[in-house]
Amino acid sequence: MKNVFLKPRFFIVSGLVVLMFVASYVVNALYVFACVLAIGLVVLAIAEWVFFGIQKKNISCHRTHSSRISLGDIQKVDYHVKNSTNYDLKVEVLDELPAQLQNRKSTKKLTLSKHSESEFSTSIRPTERGLYKFGHTHLMLSLGFPSLLEFRDSINNSSEVKVIPSILQMRKFQLQVFSKTATMSGIRRIRALGENDEFEHIRNYQQGDNIKAINWKASSRNRELMVNRFQNTKSQNVYCIIDKGRAMKMPFDDLSLMDYAINSSLVLSNIILRNYDKTGLITFSNKLGALVKAESKLNQLENVIDKLYHQKTDFLEPSFELLNSIIRSKIRRRSILILFTNFENLQDFERNAKYLKAINQRHLLVVVFFRNSEIISLSKRKTTNRDEIYLKTFAQRNILEKETIVNSLKQMGVQSILTNPQDLSVNVINKYLEIKAKRMS
Numbered sequence: 001m002k003n004v005f006l007k008p009r010f011f012i013v014s015g016l017v018v019l020m021f022v023a024s025y026v027v028n029a030l031y032v033f034a035c036v037l038a039i040g041l042v043v044l045a046i047a048e049w050v051f052f053g054i055q056k057k058n059i060s061c062h063r064t065h066s067s068r069i070s071l072g073d074i075q076k077v078d079y080h081v082k083n084s085t086n087y088d089l090k091v092e093v094l095d096e097l098p099a100q101l102q103n104r105k106s107t108k109k110l111t112l113s114k115h116s117e118s119e120f121s122t123s124i125r126p127t128e129r130g131l132y133k134f135g136h137t138h139l140m141l142s143l144g145f146p147s148l149l150e151f152r153d154s155i156n157n158s159s160e161v162k163v164i165p166s167i168l169q170m171r172k173f174q175l176q177v178f179s180k181t182a183t184m185s186g187i188r189r190i191r192a193l194g195e196n197d198e199f200e201h202i203r204n205y206q207q208g209d210n211i212k213a214i215n216w217k218a219s220s221r222n223r224e225l226m227v228n229r230f231q232n233t234k235s236q237n238v239y240c241i242i243d244k245g246r247a248m249k250m251p252f253d254d255l256s257l258m259d260y261a262i263n264s265s266l267v268l269s270n271i272i273l274r275n276y277d278k279t280g281l282i283t284f285s286n287k288l289g290a291l292v293k294a295e296s297k298l299n300q301l302e303n304v305i306d307k308l309y310h311q312k313t314d315f316l317e318p319s320f321e322l323l324n325s326i327i328r329s330k331i332r333r334r335s336i337l338i339l340f341t342n343f344e345n346l347q348d349f350e351r352n353a354k355y356l357k358a359i360n361q362r363h364l365l366v367v368v369f370f371r372n373s374e375i376i377s378l379s380k381r382k383t384t385n386r387d388e389i390y391l392k393t394f395a396q397r398n399i400l401e402k403e404t405i406v407n408s409l410k411q412m413g414v415q416s417i418l419t420n421p422q423d424l425s426v427n428v429i430n431k432y433l434e435i436k437a438k439r440m441s
Contacts, residue, residue, distance in 0.1 A: 003152040004049055005140075010148040013041055045148050051087075052141060052151035058084035061093060061137050063157050070166040071129055072255050072263060076121040081139070083112035090142045093120075096135025100128050100163075126163040127254040129262075129309055134159045165266040165308045173267045173425055174274065177433075202226050236277045237294035237335035238432070240265035244285040244311060245318030247342040250372075252421040257370055261340035262308045264425045268338065269304050271429055275436065280335075281307055284323050286316045291330065320355035327359055336435060337365045338428060344372070346401040349408065357412050364440060366415040366431055373420060375399065415440075 020034035062080045069075055077097075083089050093108045101124055110118050126132065139153040202218050205225035218226040242248075242265060248258040265281065272279040273296055280294030281304050290307040292300075318341070327337070337359065343349040359365050379395035381388070402418060409416040415435075419427045434440075 003154070004052075005150040005152065007142065007148055007150055009146070010041070010045065013037070013148070017041065041148070044146070048143065048147065048149045049151075051143075052149070052153075055085045055087075056141070056151070056153045059089070059091075059139060059141060059153060060084075061139055061155050061157075063095065063134065063137055063159070065134075065159075065161060067161065068167065069124075069126055069132065069161055069163045070168040071126055071163055071259060073166050073168045074123050074125045075168075077124055078119065078121050079108070079137075080117065080119050081110060081112065082117040084115060086114050088113050088144055090144065090147075092140040094138040094140065095122070096137070097124065098126075098132035098134060100126060100130065100132055125254075127259075129163050129165070129259070129311075132161050132163055134161070162309065164305055166263045167266075169263055169425060170267050170270045173429060174270055177271055177429060178274065201229050203229055235296065237280060237331070237333055238268075238272045238277050239280040239282055239294055239331065239335055239337050240268060241282045241284070241323070241337055241339045242289075242311065243318045243339070243341035244283055244289055244313050245341075246313075246315045247318075247344055247348075248340075249313045249315065250342065250370075252370075252373065255421075256313060257342055257421060258311070258313045258340075260370075260421045260424050261368075262311060264428050265338075265340065266301075266305060266308060267425045268428050268432060270301060271432065273301060279304065282323075282326065282330075283307070283311050284326065285314055285318050287319075287322065288326055291326070294331075294335065320352040324355045324358050327363070331363065335363050336432070337363050338368060338432070339365060340368045342369045343402075343405055345398070346404055349405045353408065353412065356409070356414055360412065360414045364415070364435065366417065366435075367409055368417045368419065368424070368428060369402075369405070370424075371402065371418060371420050372398065 017034055017038045020030050020037065024031035024034055060082045063077060064080070065077045066075065077095075079093060079095070081091060081093060083091070089112050091110045091112055093110065095106045097103045097106050103124070106122055108120055108122070110120075112118060135158055137155045137157055139155065141151045141153060142149065202215055203226065205214065205219075205227050209227050213227045213229075215226045215228050242258065242261050244258060248256065248261065250257050252260070269279040269281070276296070278294040278296045279300060281290060281292040283289030289311060292303055292307055331337075339356075356365060356367060375395045375398050379392055379399055381392060383389045383392050406416050406418050415431065417427050417431055
């Protein structure tokens with residue numbers, strides 16, 4: 001009985017029966033009509049209850065979703081509802097979505113004819129990494145007029161799914177970078193400078209080839225001119241380094257800055273591997289988090305995804321001295337290091353500048369940090385009182401300090417990217433392609 005609910009129509013008819021019984025004290029003829037209506041109300045309610053108790057097995061609902069869900073992207077959860085009975089039904093679908101989504105209004109009302117089915121989708125956007133649990137799907141069933149009851153059928157189709165760094169963004173940028181329409185999405189095509197320097201193979205001389213590339217020994221053996229063919233340097237080590245300190249906990253559009261860095265690290269790692277370089281990963285705060293050695297093996301991307309999935313921010317200050325020590329001991333070969341961090345003021349940068357300079361002496365370091373869009377909008381706001389003037393002045397000072405940090409890094413010979421969180425992946429990819437094209441490493 002706990003799955004049976006009385007509809008408002010039942011109470012309206014019951015009220016009418018009560019009024020007829022009261023009125024029958026004045027008009028005796030109403031007593032018979034009241035009795036007939038009361039008996040009919042009870043019989044119809046019992047009939048509906050028996051009907052749904054028998055027919056509920058002929059009504060089904062299936063939920064389908066991806067085996068892995070991408071962080072921060074809008075994705076679909078699909079539902080398939082089927083009515084195998086000989087009656088038209090009204091169905092309201094209520095699903096138990098994961099608690100992390102904070103969605104308690106995932107309902108859909110349908111009208112299903114006999115022996116029919118229907119499909120619909122609902123959109124979700126996960127903003128936290130982790131294990132998401134889908135619960136039961138509840139179907140609220142009722143017949144058409146004159147239905148008096150609503151029957152709940154709870155379908156146990158519980159499932160679990162991992163929300164991982166964005167696979168969708170990774171595939172999207174892969175298509176953009178390696179397609180002819182890359183410039184339309186913000187990816188810059190940069191002409192390679194200088195000559196290729198890695199030997200590939202020997203081939204026959206063709207008109208227009210550089211005569212300095214002629215291989216005289218091979219030419220004498222084959223009795224025709226042969227030239228050495230070179231290609232751009234490959235198999236470089238590229239590490240994505242993610243700061244997990246308190247400054248990376250700052251939110252933007254429901255995601256933390258660290259989540260933006262994690263998504264961009266996955267996107268960049270995929271581009272690196274497809275560019276025949278080796279990708280690796282380091283995360284740190286006041287201690288070492290994850291370390292994936294730079295390699296180009298087949299399962300390297302899965303290793304990176306697995307490590308990124310488990311990363312959490314904390315509220316401690318990151319130790320750049322520790323990072324410098326880790327890099328000195330773990331990365332022997334000169335590499336490209338993409339450091340995702342956030343300096344909210346000049347004092348934070350000045351305290352760690354010597355460690356960034358030391359790292360850059362051994363490797364090519366790119367420091368990536370973020371603009372604060374709220375502060376930028378505050379700096380442009382019109383002021384009407386003294387408090388607002390103070391706030392605007394503080395905002396302008398913060399913006400100036402960020403630009404000062406960029407200039408200081410440039411004077412130290414360190415590459416830098418100051419970016420909005422939503423533009424992070426595009427800007428990081430462009431910097432990597434620029435480094436490869438200009439052979440800066």
